[in-house]
Amino acid sequence: MLRSIISPFVCACLPVAAPVLAQPARVDLSEYRLAATVNLPAFVVEASAVAYNPDTGNLYVIGDGGGGIGEFTRAGAYVGAMTFTGFQDTEGIAYAGGGRFVIAEERLQNLYLLTYARFGSVNRALLPWVSLGAETGNNGIEGVSFDALQGVYIAVKERTPQRALRVTADFDAGGAGVSDLFLAASLGLLDLSDVAALTSVPSLVGTADQDNLLIISQESARVVKCTRAGVVLGTLDLAGISATAEGVTIDERGVIYVVDETPRMFIFERACRADFNHDGVLDVGDIFAFLAAWFAANPAANYNGAGGTDVADVFAFLAAWFAGCP
Numbered sequence: 001m002l003r004s005i006i007s008p009f010v011c012a013c014l015p016v017a018a019p020v021l022a023q024p025a026r027v028d029l030s031e032y033r034l035a036a037t038v039n040l041p042a043f044v045v046e047a048s049a050v051a052y053n054p055d056t057g058n059l060y061v062i063g064d065g066g067g068g069i070g071e072f073t074r075a076g077a078y079v080g081a082m083t084f085t086g087f088q089d090t091e092g093i094a095y096a097g098g099g100r101f102v103i104a105e106e107r108l109q110n111l112y113l114l115t116y117a118r119f120g121s122v123n124r125a126l127l128p129w130v131s132l133g134a135e136t137g138n139n140g141i142e143g144v145s146f147d148a149l150q151g152v153y154i155a156v157k158e159r160t161p162q163r164a165l166r167v168t169a170d171f172d173a174g175g176a177g178v179s180d181l182f183l184a185a186s187l188g189l190l191d192l193s194d195v196a197a198l199t200s201v202p203s204l205v206g207t208a209d210q211d212n213l214l215i216i217s218q219e220s221a222r223v224v225k226c227t228r229a230g231v232v233l234g235t236l237d238l239a240g241i242s243a244t245a246e247g248v249t250i251d252e253r254g255v256i257y258v259v260d261e262t263p264r265m266f267i268f269e270r271a272c273r274a275d276f277n278h279d280g281v282l283d284v285g286d287i288f289a290f291l292a293a294w295f296a297a298n299p300a301a302n303y304n305g306a307g308g309t310d311v312a313d314v315f316a317f318l319a320a321w322f323a324g325c326p
Contacts, residue, residue, distance in 0.1 A: 023203035024254030024270065027212070029225050029234035032256060032268045034241060038076030040263040043067065047263035049143055049194050049247035051093045051101065059249070060101065060116070061259055062093040069093065069101070071118060074251065076265050082116055086124030091246075092144040092194065094153065102153065102169075106140040109133040111153070113171045130169045130176035133157075143194030143216075143247070149205065154181070156192040156215060161185070164192070164215070164230070182230030190219035193246040198225075202252055216248040216258065223248055223258065241266060273303070274320040282324060290317050 040047055045065035052059055058079055061070045066087030071079040084090070092104030096113065103112045105124075112127045132141055132155060142158040144167075157163035162184035168177040184192060196214040198204050209225075212233065216223045221243060223236040236256070238245050244261035251257070256268040275282055277289040294301035294309055303313040303320070 023252060024201065025203060025207060026209050027198060027201070027204070027214075027225060027234075027250070027254060028270075029223065029236040031270045032236055033271045034266060035255075035269040036076070036267040038265040038267070040070065040072070040076070040259070040265055041078060042263075043081070044070045044263045046244075046261040047247060047259040047265075048091045048261065049093045049104075050249045050257050050259045050265070051095045051145075052200070052249045052251045052257070053095045053099075054200075054252055055097075055099070059257060059265075060093060060095070061247070061263075061265070062090050062103065063263065064089055064091050064106070064261075066090045068121075069116065071116075072265070074255070074257070074267075076267075080118035082118065083121040084124065085121065089138075091140075091142045092155070093247075094144045094146045095200075096146050097148060102144055102146065104141045104144045104155065106142060106158070107137065108135055109140045109157075111141075111144060111155075111167070111169060111176070113169075128171040128174065130167075130171060130174060132165065132167060132176060132178050142192055145195045145197040145200070145213075145249075147197045147199045149199045149210075154195050154197050154213060156184070156195045158191050158193065162187075162189070162192050164195070164213075166228075181228050184230070186230045187215065187217075187224060187226060187232060188220075189215070189217035189222070189224065191217055193218040194248050196249050198250065200252075201250060201254060203254075214248050214250060214256070216245060218244060218246045221245065223256070236268065238266075274317070274324070276317070282321065286321060287318070290314075 045063040048064040050061045059072045068083040070081050089106045091106040094102045109132045110129050112129045139158045139160045144155045153167040155165045164181045164184045194216045198212045221238040225234040226232050242260040245258050247259040258266040276286040301309045303317040
């Protein structure tokens with residue numbers, strides 16, 4: 001009886017447009033799910049790092065073969081590339097603003113500053129650079145991220161020992177100040193593969209997440225969120241998704257992008273209970289999917305958690321849908 005009464009009311013009130021998704025006020029890795037997997041072109045040999053450029057809205061992927069940078073939309077569509085000469089073991093990339101990127105050479109433990117030119121090329125010997133340490137083996141600088149608020153770089157050294165570094169770089173003078181943020185072994189990861197500073201997400205500035213970091217470990221198959229004192233606050237498990245994932249970045253919507261050596265890109269979005277049909281978009285399809293479950297007395301429609309399915313679940317779902325995803 002109740003369902004026959006509520007049905008005409010809900011159907012008459014169905015909106016025709018989806019709500020606007022809000023920018024994140026936090027990054028809670030427990031809320032994330034794999035939304036898409038994209039095969040990258042073979043020229044991105046062993047993709048090892050990815051950076052997001054908010055000025056273009058595109059992603060920039062680098063492989064460890066030193067061939068260059070691949071530019072892609074956030075859906076993974078190829079846009080263009082810049083080729084390299086003289087690079088050997090490029091493992092990190094960070095967007096530094098103004099169309100400029102910083103590239104990390106692992107074994108040399110150097111950072112190089114360049115201006116990206118789509119379909120252009122650049123020779124390493126002509127670029128300004130700074131050193132983060134003495135030349136080493138295949139265990140050096142694996143990732144780098146730029147903190148625009150403080151004007152510093154955050155870099156990670158893979159192992160022997162693992163290090164999480166705060167870097168002040170003067171590319172004009174060719175010098176850098178390097179200090180350890182914390183004892184990196186405290187993260188409990190088998191290696192450190194890349195880092196993303198959450199200061200790059202505008203809506204997080206001024207929140208508790210502002211200064212936190214995302215660090216990916218290829219061998220541990222996980223992304224962790226941690227403080228700059230090394231306290232782990234959350235984990236995104238990559239087991240069963242990729243065994244060679246090495247690069248991580250995040251955009252202003254809070255979407256997390258991971259790249260691996262195959263090469264592929266994995267797109268992780270915040271799970272939203274109002275996205276009832278799990279297609280990654282809030283639209284009228286979610287309402288129809290919820291109502292179908294509700295009319296069938298499917299336990300999934302017990303939206304308010306009170307037990308059973310009744311009219312309170314409908315109103316709870318609609319309130320969440322109109323509010324959008326957090």
